[in-house]
Amino acid sequence: MTDVPDTLHLTVQHPRPGLAIATVAGDMDTRTADSLRRKASEIIEEGCPHLILDLAQVRFCDSAGLSALIGLWHAAQAAGGALGLADVPDRLMRMLVLTGVDAVLPVHATAAEALTTMTNGPSTSTADRSAAQSP
Numbered sequence: 001m002t003d004v005p006d007t008l009h010l011t012v013q014h015p016r017p018g019l020a021i022a023t024v025a026g027d028m029d030t031r032t033a034d035s036l037r038r039k040a041s042e043i044i045e046e047g048c049p050h051l052i053l054d055l056a057q058v059r060f061c062d063s064a065g066l067s068a069l070i071g072l073w074h075a076a077q078a079a080g081g082a083l084g085l086a087d088v089p090d091r092l093m094r095m096l097v098l099t100g101v102d103a104v105l106p107v108h109a110t111a112a113e114a115l116t117t118m119t120n121g122p123s124t125s126t127a128d129r130s131a132a133q134s135p
Contacts, residue, residue, distance in 0.1 A: 008032035010039050018081070019118060020048035021111050025057035028065025037068045041075050049081025052114040056087035061095060073105055084118055086111040 008026040015021060020043050028036055044051055051072070058065075069085070076083040084106045088096065096102040108114035 008035055010036075012043060014048065015115055016119070018048055019050040019052070019115070021052045021054055021086075021115065023054040023057065023111075027059055028061040028068065030062060030064040033064035033068040036065070037071050040068075040072050044072070044075050044079050044081065049076055049079035050084075050118050051076055051081065052084045052086055052108075052111055052118065054086045054111045055089060055092060058089055058092060061092045066095060066099065066101065069105060070101065082106070082118060084108055084114040086114040 008024065008028065011023040011025070013021045013023075022040060022043060024036065026032065040051060040053070053069070053072075069083075073083040085096075086108045087110055088107055093102070093107065096105065096107065106114070106117070108117060
């Protein structure tokens with residue numbers, strides 16, 4: 001069996017205490033879902049229960065990647081925080097809408113919007129974005 005390199009990378013910023021923005025680059029699939037879950041869970045456990053995942057650089061996501069996002073949402077909730085998604089590629093956004101996950105995970109147009117919302121109050125951006133994508 002050939003080793004497959006980890007094709008997922010996270011870059012983390014800490015714009016304020018208790019909140020992190022992790023830029024995810026690469027594929028979120030069966031090969032990388034555990035790595036995503038582990039790396040992002042460490043961010044939450046290390047004192048950033050509010051986590052924004054900037055997904056603009058995600059090339060592919062399968063059900064394992066989607067499951068990792070749901071698991072991270074649970075981890076953030078358990079830590080007294082929240083998980084938000086930002087700059088979600090169209091293909092992944094369709095997957096979130098079709099599975100109903102967009103009703104649970106707040107989706108924001110940009111990381112800056114997610115930061116403002118997580119700092120100032122609840123979001124309506126998921127509904128706004130979903131409505132904007134309807135034909």
